[in-house]
Amino acid sequence: MLDIQKIRNDFPILNQEIYGKSLIYLDNGATTQKPNIVIDKINSFYYKFNSNIHRAVHYLSGKSTEEYEKARETVRKYLNAKSINEIIFTKGTTDAINLVAFSFGERFVERDDEILVCQTEHHSNIVPWQMLCERKSAKLKVIPVNDKSEIIFEEYEKLLTKKTKLVAIAHVSNAFGTVHPIKKITESAHKVGSYVLIDGAQGIQHIKTDVLDIGCDFYAFSGHKIYAETGIGVLYGKENLLEQMPPYQGGGDMIKTVSFRKTVYADLPLKFEAGTSNYVAAASLGEAMNYINSIGLENISKYETQLLKYAETQLSKIPNIKIIGTAKKKSSAISFLLKGIHHYDTGAILDKLGIAVRTGTHCAEPAMKQYGITGTVRASLSFYNTKEEIDALYRGLLRVVRMFS
Numbered sequence: 001m002l003d004i005q006k007i008r009n010d011f012p013i014l015n016q017e018i019y020g021k022s023l024i025y026l027d028n029g030a031t032t033q034k035p036n037i038v039i040d041k042i043n044s045f046y047y048k049f050n051s052n053i054h055r056a057v058h059y060l061s062g063k064s065t066e067e068y069e070k071a072r073e074t075v076r077k078y079l080n081a082k083s084i085n086e087i088i089f090t091k092g093t094t095d096a097i098n099l100v101a102f103s104f105g106e107r108f109v110e111r112d113d114e115i116l117v118c119q120t121e122h123h124s125n126i127v128p129w130q131m132l133c134e135r136k137s138a139k140l141k142v143i144p145v146n147d148k149s150e151i152i153f154e155e156y157e158k159l160l161t162k163k164t165k166l167v168a169i170a171h172v173s174n175a176f177g178t179v180h181p182i183k184k185i186t187e188s189a190h191k192v193g194s195y196v197l198i199d200g201a202q203g204i205q206h207i208k209t210d211v212l213d214i215g216c217d218f219y220a221f222s223g224h225k226i227y228a229e230t231g232i233g234v235l236y237g238k239e240n241l242l243e244q245m246p247p248y249q250g251g252g253d254m255i256k257t258v259s260f261r262k263t264v265y266a267d268l269p270l271k272f273e274a275g276t277s278n279y280v281a282a283a284s285l286g287e288a289m290n291y292i293n294s295i296g297l298e299n300i301s302k303y304e305t306q307l308l309k310y311a312e313t314q315l316s317k318i319p320n321i322k323i324i325g326t327a328k329k330k331s332s333a334i335s336f337l338l339k340g341i342h343h344y345d346t347g348a349i350l351d352k353l354g355i356a357v358r359t360g361t362h363c364a365e366p367a368m369k370q371y372g373i374t375g376t377v378r379a380s381l382s383f384y385n386t387k388e389e390i391d392a393l394y395r396g397l398l399r400v401v402r403m404f405s
């Protein structure tokens, strides 16, 4: 059992009033709040260690570098990756996917090759592949989902051919919370010689992620969605693949030697980390992962699953509600519409009650099109949320229904 009150005390932002009402933060899919331990890490970095990494012999630079590389090792352990050479720090999920689309695309994708993405992907896991397909005259194909928003596995397998170069799919759909069977997806893709990228932006903070067990070739996520600072993310990539891929950007830190005749690139992981990385945010990510480890991700997952089930049960009682995305396996997000009421209006009224939810397409326009809707209201949960907060959401939604009836 988690001591939720104790956990909530770790997150100072939660303890405040909005419009005279206690804040109820249910927008964790967009970004998570930060525990004291992460805020303290950032502060102490600037109070004590700040200096650019990797570039100087002096004490502070050594200390900064040590913190940065310590965070890399923490991420490696968290993902169960084989080597720190497989952990590339990026700006976030979007940056990590663009890195692969550019660099992997440059090396491995040719005319008429195919990239598969799922119907419900976030734009970050669609647009970089479209851009790659345009550059290389390759084709983007779409894995369909059923009306519950689960991928139709037989259709997926039919799309897999010798031409498939990469399957790019979310661990968890940000729009509807579907947990995709990423291990099975990876196994099938590998049978036809395709590589697999998992967009872990909504998975890493909720579900134990073991990249060796999944077998995926790439796994991308953002620090700010896992209780760390913004401006940091991670690309996990299998070492032998990363070795074969050209650098994404050129500049300082990613080189061994530079001359006008020839530049020799740095070894992994620095080959992909051109320029000054957000080393303070990287340290905050390490600290956020330590925090999660201290609570136990299994405990977090269990609690969040119970809370989601409770939310589904409560919200189902609201007249004329339609929950969109009813997959068997879901994580932490509930998307819905109230009949005849625009999602924006619902969100705006909830806001005045101190309840923060997200409305709109959730950066997944093709997913909305599939349901013939312009958007949804999405409540996305974290382990610091409570049943009482779900009850407040339930009462808030009843109020919205009453106001519009």
Ligand code: PLP
Pocket: 029, 030, 092, 093, 094, 095, 122, 124, 125, 170, 172, 173, 174, 199, 201, 202, 222
């Ligand atoms: N992929 C998914 C599934 C997401 O939910 C998000 C953000 O909401 C992203 C990618 C993009 O993340 P970022 O903006 O941190 O790069």
